[in-house]
Amino acid sequence: MAATASPDSTSGGSLGDVIRTAELLVTTGPGGVGKTTTSAALGVAAALAGRRVVVVTVDPARRLADALGLDEGAAADEPHRVEGVVGLGDGPDDGELWALMLDAGSTFDRLVREQTANERQAKVILENSVYRAISGSLAGAQEYMAIERLHQLHSSGEWDLVIVDTPPSRHAIGLLEAPDRLVGFLSHPVYRALTAGQRAFAKVTNAAASMFLWAVRRLAGPQIVEDTVEFFRSLSEIEPGLRRRAGEVATLLRADVSSFIVVSSPRAEAIGEAEHLVGALRDGDFPLAGVVVNLIHPLPEPLTAKDRALLDDLGEGPLADHLNWHDELSELAIAEREELAALADLAEDVPVVELPLLDIDVHDVEGLAGLADLLVGHG
Amino acid sequence: MGDIDIDWLLDTRVAIVAGKGGVGSSTVAAAYALAAAREGANVLFIAVDARPGMGPLLGGRELDHNDRVLRKIKGAGQVRGRTIPADQAFGDYLEMKGVSGLLRRASSSASLPMIAAATPGLEHLLVLGKIKELEKDRSADLIIVDAPPAGHAAPFLRSATSISDVVNSGPIREQAVEVDSMLRDAERCMAMIVTLAEETPVTEAIELAGELTIEVGLALLPVVVNACWPDRPGLAKTPAMAARSHKIKLSADAKRALASSATFGRARLERQHLQIERLAAELELPMLMLPRLVTPRLTPHHLGELADAILAPLTDPSEVS
Numbered sequence: 001m002a003a004t005a006s007p008d009s010t011s012g013g014s015l016g017d018v019i020r021t022a023e024l025l026v027t028t029g030p031g032g033v034g035k036t037t038t039s040a041a042l043g044v045a046a047a048l049a050g051r052r053v054v055v056v057t058v059d060p061a062r063r064l065a066d067a068l069g070l071d072e073g074a075a076a077d078e079p080h081r082v083e084g085v086v087g088l089g090d091g092p093d094d095g096e097l098w099a100l101m102l103d104a105g106s107t108f109d110r111l112v113r114e115q116t117a118n119e120r121q122a123k124v125i126l127e128n129s130v131y132r133a134i135s136g137s138l139a140g141a142q143e144y145m146a147i148e149r150l151h152q153l154h155s156s157g158e159w160d161l162v163i164v165d166t167p168p169s170r171h172a173i174g175l176l177e178a179p180d181r182l183v184g185f186l187s188h189p190v191y192r193a194l195t196a197g198q199r200a201f202a203k204v205t206n207a208a209a210s211m212f213l214w215a216v217r218r219l220a221g222p223q224i225v226e227d228t229v230e231f232f233r234s235l236s237e238i239e240p241g242l243r244r245r246a247g248e249v250a251t252l253l254r255a256d257v258s259s260f261i262v263v264s265s266p267r268a269e270a271i272g273e274a275e276h277l278v279g280a281l282r283d284g285d286f287p288l289a290g291v292v293v294n295l296i297h298p299l300p301e302p303l304t305a306k307d308r309a310l311l312d313d314l315g316e317g318p319l320a321d322h323l324n325w326h327d328e329l330s331e332l333a334i335a336e337r338e339e340l341a342a343l344a345d346l347a348e349d350v351p352v353v354e355l356p357l358l359d360i361d362v363h364d365v366e367g368l369a370g371l372a373d374l375l376v377g378h379g
Numbered sequence: 380m381g382d383i384d385i386d387w388l389l390d391t392r393v394a395i396v397a398g399k400g401g402v403g404s405s406t407v408a409a410a411y412a413l414a415a416a417r418e419g420a421n422v423l424f425i426a427v428d429a430r431p432g433m434g435p436l437l438g439g440r441e442l443d444h445n446d447r448v449l450r451k452i453k454g455a456g457q458v459r460g461r462t463i464p465a466d467q468a469f470g471d472y473l474e475m476k477g478v479s480g481l482l483r484r485a486s487s488s489a490s491l492p493m494i495a496a497a498t499p500g501l502e503h504l505l506v507l508g509k510i511k512e513l514e515k516d517r518s519a520d521l522i523i524v525d526a527p528p529a530g531h532a533a534p535f536l537r538s539a540t541s542i543s544d545v546v547n548s549g550p551i552r553e554q555a556v557e558v559d560s561m562l563r564d565a566e567r568c569m570a571m572i573v574t575l576a577e578e579t580p581v582t583e584a585i586e587l588a589g590e591l592t593i594e595v596g597l598a599l600l601p602v603v604v605n606a607c608w609p610d611r612p613g614l615a616k617t618p619a620m621a622a623r624s625h626k627i628k629l630s631a632d633a634k635r636a637l638a639s640s641a642t643f644g645r646a647r648l649e650r651q652h653l654q655i656e657r658l659a660a661e662l663e664l665p666m667l668m669l670p671r672l673v674t675p676r677l678t679p680h681h682l683g684e685l686a687d688a689i690l691a692p693l694t695d696p697s698e699v700s
Binding site for chain 1 (some may be wrong): 399400401402430431432548549550577578579582583609611612613614615616618620621622624625627629630632633635636637639640641643644673674675676677
C-alpha cells in the first residue's frame with residue numbers, strides 16, 4: 001500500500017454503519033476508478049462484520065476475478081463461496097463472502113421461465129432466434145438484468161447483504177433508468193400494434209406496424225420479420241410480469257434497506273460524472289450512503305522555504321531528480337485535493353472516503369481486506 | 380525528430396482509437412487529431428459516444444452532428460469535429476440507398492429503437508457505415524474515431540460480423556459486408572490501442588489487441604502508453620546520497636520531505652517499467668509514450684503538450700528491457 005491517506009475526518013457517518021445494516025448495496029461510477037475492487041472490498045468488510053454477503057459483478061479484471069474465485073472455469077451466474085475470508089476477522093462471528101459473475105442472458109432466461117405459465121410457453125420464447133440474439137443486448141438489458149438479479153438474490157432470503165457492482169457507463173444512471181426503458185420498449189406503438197390481441201402470423205392491419213415490418217423486411221430480409229413478430233408476440237405473454245417486476249425493483253431500490261455508493265477518482269472528468277450521479281440519485285430519491293474516491297496521489301511533506309532556496313539552480317543530477325519528482329507529485333496531489341473539495345461539498349451529509357493509489361493491483365482476499373480496513377475503518 | 384518516425388501518423392485514412400475506461404483514450408484521440416493537423420492534415424475527429432468537453436478541448440464548440448472546424452493551424456492543417464448519432468446515420472443511410480417516402484418515415488427515428496432491438500449491433504453498424512461513407516468520399520485526409528469507452532469498443536467494432544449472424548440478406552447485410560472490408564483494409568482503417576503502464580490496463584490492452592486483430596481483422600497503429608511518469612534515475616539514491624553528488628548538505632526536514640515523495644516514486648517507476656516491458660513483449664508493436672500531465676483537469680494547453688509527445692519518436696518494443 002502506498003503512502004498514507006486516511007478516511008476523511010470531516011464527514012459524518014461511516015461506511016462501517018452501511019455495511020452492517022444495509023441489505024442491498026449498489027456501487028456506481030465511471031469506468032476505470034476501481035469500482036469493482038471497491039465493491040469486493042466492501043463485501044469483505046461486511047463478511048468480517050459477521051454478515052452473509054454476495055457480491056454481484058459484471059466484468060471484473062482478471063486478477064480480481066481470481067481473488068474472488070471467478071476464474072474462467074467457474075460457472076457464470078451462480079454464487080461461489082470466496083475462500084480465505086474466515087480467519088482474517090476477529091473471531092467466531094465471521095460471516096461469509098460469496099461472489100457471482102452476472103450473465104445478462106441467463107438472468108433474462110430465468111426471468112422468462114418465472115413469468116411464463118408453463119415450460120412450453122417458456123420454450124417458445126427461449127428458442128426464438130431473435131430472443132437468443134437480443135436477450136444479452138437489448139437496450140439496457142445488461143443494466144436491467146443486474147438489478148433483476150439483485151432483486152432475485154434479495155428476495156431469496158438467503159443473504160444478509162447483496163452488493164451489486166453496476167456496469168461502467170458514461171451516463172451511469174443507465175442502471176436506474178433500465179426498468180423504465182424496458183417498459184418504454186413494451187409501450188412502443190409499433191410493439192403494441194404487433195402484439196395486440198393477434199394470433200401468430202395473423203395479418204397485421206395497423207399502419208405503423210405494417211410499415212415497421214415492411215422496413216425490417218426491406219432492410220434485413222424476410223426471415224427476421226417472422227422471428228421478430230413471433231418474439232414480440234411471445235414476449236407480450238410475459239409482459240405483465242415484466243412490468244410488475246420493474247415496478248418492484250424501482251420500489252426496492254428506493255427502500256430504507258438499499259444504499260448507493262458512488263465511486264470516483266480525483267480526475268476532473270470522473271468527478272464531473274460522480275457529481276452528476278450524486279445529483280441523479282438524489283433527484284430520483286435513491287438513498288445515497290457514501291462517496292468513495294480511489295486512486296488519490298499521496299501528498300508529500302512540504303519543503304520549507306529555506307530548504308527550497310538551498311535547492312534552487314540544481315541543474316541536472318540525482319538531487320534534481322528528487323526535487324523535480326517532489327514538486328510534480330506535490331502539484332498533482334494538491335490539485336487533486338482541490339478537485340475533491342467540490343465533491344465533498346456536494347456529498348453534504350454522507351461520508352466521503354478517500355483512498356490512496358495502491359502500489360499493486362489487488363489480487364487476493366488479503367489485499368481486499370486491507371482495502372476494506374481503509375474503507376470502513378476499525379471497529 | 381526525423382520524418383521516418385511520424386510516418387505512421389497518416390498511414391491510414393481512418394484511425395479508431397480505443398481503450399478501456401479511465402485510460403484517457405478520448406484525450407489521446409484528440410491529441411492525435413491535433414498532431415496530424417500540425418503536420419498539415421485535414422483531420423475529422425468523430426466522437427461515437429461524445430463526452431461533454433471534447434470540442435472545447437480541441438479549441439472549438441461542443442461537438443454535435445454537424446461537421447464543424449474546431450481549430451485551424453496556421454500554415455498547416457485543421458481539425459474538424461462531429462458526432463454520429465445512430466438515428467441520423469440511419470436516416471442518411473436510407474437516403475443514400477434511395478429509400479424514400481413511406482419506408483423512410485416508417486423506419487426513421489421513431490422506429491429505430493424497434494428495428495435496432497430486432498437486429499443487435501445495428502446502431503453500431505450504422506455508425507460504422509456512416510464512417511465508411513465519409514472515408515469513401517475522402518471527406519478528410521485522416522478520420523480519427525474516438526471509440527466507445529470501457530467494455531464497449533470491441534462490441535462496437537464487432538458489430539459488422541455479429542450482425543451477419545442474424546441478417547442474411549438485404550441492404551443491412553450489404554452494409555455489414557462493406558464495413559467489414561473497410562475494417563480489414565489497413566490502407567483504409569487501423570486501430571490505436573491506448574493503455575496505462577499498470578497491470579490491469581496492460582492486461583486489458585493485450586486482450587483488446589487480440590480481439591481487434593483476430594476477430595475484427597483490424598491492423599494496429601503504435602500502442603499508446605498514456606500518463607507515463609518521466610524517468611528519474613536519481614530516485615534510486617536516498618535524498619542524502621543524492622545531495623552528496625551535488626555537494627549539498629540537506630537539513631533533516633528536507634531529507635524527510637524528499638524521502639516522503641521518493642518512496643512512492645520509486646515504486647511507481649519500477650511498476651511502470653515492468654508493465655511497459657510486459658506490453659512490449661506481448662504485443663511487439665511500436666510504442667508511443669505520452670507524459671503524465673501534472674494536473675487532474677485537462678485544458679487545450681495540455682492537449683498541445685500531448686500532441687508534441689505524439690510527434691516524438693516511437694519506442695521499438697525490442698529495445699525495451
